[in-house]
Amino acid sequence: MNFDFETPIPREGTASVKWDGRKGYFGSEDLLPMWVADADFAVPEAVSRAVMARAAHPVFGYTLATDSLYESLIQWMHDRHGFDVHRDWIILSPGVVPSLHAAAIAFAPSGAGVIVQPPVYFPFFSAVTETDRRLILNPLRLENGRYSIDFEHLEQCAGQGARLLMLCTPHNPVGRVWSENELRNVLDIARRHDLVILSDEIHHDLIFPGAKHIPLQWLAAGEGNIVTAVAPSKTFNIPGLGLSALIVPNPKHRLALRKAFELLHLGASNPFSLVAFEAAYREGGEWLEALLVYLTQTRDFVGQYLASHIPKIKLIQPEGTYLLWLDCRELDMNDIELKQFFIHKAKVGMNPGSVFGEGGGGFMRMNIGTSNLVVKEALERIRKAVEGGIG
Ligand SMILES: Cc1ncc(COP(=O)(O)O)c(C=O)c1O
Structure with a gap:
């Protein structure tokens, strides 16, 4: 099957958020948006079909997650990640960010320490901080x-009254897919200090050739101290x-x-997200394979372009x-x-590294x-702006 990731889709x-925001x-609309983490690609056809089929029914009430939806995730995790998930283990959540908040509430009493490794998704x-943890x-x-x-340093952090470690694997924004050794070290430290680990694996399907994502759990x-967050949102471009x-x-x-979700009155009953979730996991595999080929080409193109035309900007190989x-x-x-340089001179809208905390x-x-x-247009704009100087 052919998938078209190349023809731009006006949004x-x-x-x-990415375009109209x-x-x-x-502060300007005159820039190419390459910021917030959603993609400009059309979703797998099966996802559109499922959402349209659901939309054909004119009542949009509170909706149950079916057995078949759970099975679709279980099958995906088994087939793609070799990880056998039991149905009882799964809790649906409207988003991974709400889950980060829920984990802070659930696993670190108010004022207790939570370890975070910057630069990281803000x-x-x-x-x-918003849940009043340290x-x-x-x-x-x-x-x-x-x-x-x-x-x-992680071991020292763990010794400072930490109850929870928030791990990002693969790590946004530095693009590391933590290796087995690294993950084993994390597990050893967590075990010694009785830490719960919230492992945010939302990017787990977007892995470049040569790297291998290993589900921490x-x-x-x-072992009983790991909570893993996954979603089809980044994989299949359905974060909205x-x-x-x-x-x-x-x-x-x-x-x-x-309990934490109940406290926040957070449920997951959107009829469209439920059907999209299942269709993506059941039928999106081929689309994802093609997407990974396309993204690998783009990543390599950026690396080569920077090295030959803008050597002052270096790609951290993701x-x-x-x-x-x-x-x-x-x-x-x-x-x-x-920030001003990229907005006003290059006219390319990216996230400033400083928002990802220390080291950004x-x-x-x-x-x-x-x-x-x-991407080509963005790089050309950046090259011209760099050649033109800060001015
Ligand atoms: C590491 C990470 N976690 C969570 C999210 C967002 O998750 P959600 O939209 O499900 O709240 C993102 C989005 O960029 C992310 O990069």
Whole structure:
């Protein structure tokens, strides 16, 4: 089957955050949007069909998740990740971010420590601070263009009254797919300090050739302190529909999470997200394979283009996700200048690295979940702006 990821699909006027929200976020509409993590690709046809079929029925009431929906996730996790999930372990949640908040409430009493590893997707911070928990930072290390976890410091963090570790694997924004050894080290530390791990694996299907995503819970083989968050939203480009799943083998943890969701009155009963979720997992495999080929080409193109035309900007080679982490420190601008430079001179809308916390300054996050034609145009704009100087 052929899938067209190349022909750009106009999204202006659909109230898209990424496109129609440019003015609000950047103060300008005159830029190519390569920021918030949704992609510009049409979803698998089976997903559109399922949503349209559901829309044909004129009543949109509260809706149950069917057995068949749970089975679709179980099958996907088995086939793609070799991870056998039991039906009882699954808790549906409207989104992974609500799950981060629920985990902070469920596993760290008010004022208790939660470890987060910046630079990281910024709701990791707010999930801790907004629920009145204490943020403990274990910044990632960057050596020779590659990020790693500082295990010595992680152990010290764990000893500071931490109850929960929020792990991002694959890690947004630095694109690491943590290796088996790294994950084993994380598990060892968590075990020694009796930490619960919230493993945000939302990007687990978006893995480049050569890397392998290992579900933390699978590696831990039955250990009871891991809560895994997954979703079809990034994989199949349906984040606006809002539905995700937590995989929670420990019954005590399920109870604690259910209480937290009840406290927040968060349910998952949207009739469209439910049918899209199931259709994507049941029928989206081939589409995903084609998407990964396309994204790999785009990633490689960006790497080559930067190396030959804009050598002052360096790509941190990503192993997963469609979010590229660009090291712009050689442009020699502070974070305010860098942001202004990309908005007003290059006219490319990316997320400033500083929003991802410590270690993010001097970097930009570029979303390549779009047509290669858009990516080329963005790189050309950036090249011209860099050649023109800060001015
Ligand atoms: C690591 C990570 N977690 C969670 C989310 C968002 O999840 P949701 O839209 O399900 O709340 C994102 C989106 O970019 C992400 O990158």
